[in-house]
Amino acid sequence: MSATNLLKRKDEAELWVTGQLVATRKRISALNEPTASVDGIIGIQVFDEEPPRVPAQRVDFIYWTAMRRWGFYRSRIAQERARLFNRWRGSAIGRVGDDIGETADDVIREERLAEFLVPEAPSGWQSEDGEGLDFELKGAEAVWLRDRLLSIEDVAEGPCLLAKAAELCVESPPQLEPSSIRLWDDVLIRQSAKSAMQLDRLERARQASYLSHYVRAIYAALVEWVVETTASPRRDLPLRYYRELLGDLAEDRAMRDVALALSLHSLFADVPRIPGALQKCLHHVQVGLRKVAGGEKAEAVFMNNVTHRLFELVERRRKGGRARLSRTEQGAARRIGFDRNTINVYDLDYRWGQVRSLLADLHRGLTRA
Numbered sequence: 001m002s003a004t005n006l007l008k009r010k011d012e013a014e015l016w017v018t019g020q021l022v023a024t025r026k027r028i029s030a031l032n033e034p035t036a037s038v039d040g041i042i043g044i045q046v047f048d049e050e051p052p053r054v055p056a057q058r059v060d061f062i063y064w065t066a067m068r069r070w071g072f073y074r075s076r077i078a079q080e081r082a083r084l085f086n087r088w089r090g091s092a093i094g095r096v097g098d099d100i101g102e103t104a105d106d107v108i109r110e111e112r113l114a115e116f117l118v119p120e121a122p123s124g125w126q127s128e129d130g131e132g133l134d135f136e137l138k139g140a141e142a143v144w145l146r147d148r149l150l151s152i153e154d155v156a157e158g159p160c161l162l163a164k165a166a167e168l169c170v171e172s173p174p175q176l177e178p179s180s181i182r183l184w185d186d187v188l189i190r191q192s193a194k195s196a197m198q199l200d201r202l203e204r205a206r207q208a209s210y211l212s213h214y215v216r217a218i219y220a221a222l223v224e225w226v227v228e229t230t231a232s233p234r235r236d237l238p239l240r241y242y243r244e245l246l247g248d249l250a251e252d253r254a255m256r257d258v259a260l261a262l263s264l265h266s267l268f269a270d271v272p273r274i275p276g277a278l279q280k281c282l283h284h285v286q287v288g289l290r291k292v293a294g295g296e297k298a299e300a301v302f303m304n305n306v307t308h309r310l311f312e313l314v315e316r317r318r319k320g321g322r323a324r325l326s327r328t329e330q331g332a333a334r335r336i337g338f339d340r341n342t343i344n345v346y347d348l349d350y351r352w353g354q355v356r357s358l359l360a361d362l363h364r365g366l367t368r369a
Contacts, residue, residue, distance in 0.1 A: 011054045017133060018047050018054075024132040040135075040357065070148050075114035119144055135361060142365025146170075149362075156269075157197045164192040165359055173363035174356045182206070183352040188359065201270060205350065207262035210255055212348035214246075214285055218302050220343040221246040222311055223324045225303045227338050230327060241340040243299050250298035256289055277317060281310045 021041050041047075042062065043055035060067065067073045119141060137145065149166035159167075165174075165188055174188045175181050183189055184206040193202040220242040228238045250256060264282055268274055274282075288301040312325040324334045 011058075014043075014054050014059065015047070015052055018043055019052070020133040021135075022047065024134050027132065040354070069152060071151050072118055072148065073114060073116055077114070117148075137361055137365030137368075139365060139369030142362055143369050145362060146366065155198070155201075157201060159196045161189070161192055161196055161198055161202070162355070164196040165189060166362060168192055168195065169359045169363045170366040174359045176356065176360060179353075182209075183350055183355075186352075186356070200266075204262060204267055204270060207258050208267055209348040209350070211259040211262055211282065211285065213255070213346065214249060214259055214289065215281070216343070216345045217242070217246040217249050218285060218288075218307065219311055219315070219325075220345050221299070221303065222308055223335065223338060223343065226308070226325060226327065226331075227335050230332065230335075239339065242343070242345070243303065245345060246302065247298045250289065250292045253293075256293060260286060260289055260293070262286070275314075275317065277310070277313045281314050284310050 018041060022044065025041070042059050046053050046055050146166050150163050152160040152163045154160060168191060169188060172188045172191060175186050184202050189202070190199075193199045224239055224242040264279070264286065267282075268279060284307065288298075288307070291301045292298050308325060312323065315323040315325050321330045322334060323331060324338075325331065
């Protein structure tokens with residue numbers, strides 16, 4: 001089996017699964033059945049095209065970090081998804097049996113390329129006579145998932161917060177309403193953080209979320225500023241939406257105080273892989289917010305070449321030629337059509353919506369075990 005054939009068969013299987021989920025959703029919608037969960041189907045938009053196709057980013061690519069961290073996949077040889085599929089070629093799949101010499105090209109090496117630690121597919125799962133697929137977990141599946149989450153490596157203070165939430169969610173599911181509730185306000189998460197001795201880390205997550213809101217606002221305002229200062233003479237009045245938004249956010253004393261209360265030293269200890277350029281950027285934002293607290297205007301504090309250089313460096317390292325802040329032809333091309341709807345300015349939610357759904361699914365599944 002070649003890598004190309006493997007990926008083709010994998011894409012075909014993903015399209016089949018998406019089709020089954022879409023069919024289940026249509027049936028539930030028609031019959032008004034609220035029992036099965038089919039919200040959040042990945043790739044639904046491109047599946048509805050003719051012909052249907054898989055999304056540019058496959059499901060396992062999107063959740064690759066989680067699959068590795070939660071122990072669904074492990075490999076010493078291929079620790080990255082791309083490396084796994086690049087190495088998974090026909091010569092790596094050999095025959096077994098007696099009298100096979102070690103020098104033969106088709107011998108299976110003692111060390112496996114990779115191991116996928118997932119439950120076996122249910123018998124007849126591809127049968128067209130089945131009840132259809134949904135995201136609901138059977139009892140045994142929920143127990144298996146909980147055990148995988150419980151195996152997540154501890155952090156400095158103790159158990160991983162997600163692992164502790166998986167342990168406690170059978171008795172206390174996450175709050176689904178109101179949908180706007182944040183991670184640090186959820187009863188299950190606070191109970192888990194207290195049990196895992198991580199209330200301080202949870203509070204830092206809240207503070208970092210507020211600081212990230214300012215970072216996104218400053219970035220959007222900088223792009224708007226660069227558009228104004230690099231564009232040829234224009235007839236329309238310059239766009240000032242993001243700079244005014246930044247000003248409003250910076251004047252929000254309660255929000256500003258939370259962002260300034262964050263200890264960057266503790267944050268960098270929590271997340272040691274934060275790049276040095278981003279660390280300097282976060283420090284610069286806090287220094288600027290303290291100036292705003294002292295009476296200076298946010299636009300005067302942040303709309304300058306010093307801030308631009310710091311943010312541009314971070315963006316170029318992340319996006320390369322797709323960076324908007326670069327004063328280059330590529331950057332100018334990326335800024336074409338820039339308006340108030342181009343950039344969404346919001347806080348850092350840590351994918352809480354997805355995690356909340358996972359814990360709610362796990363809770364329902366464990367009650368069936």
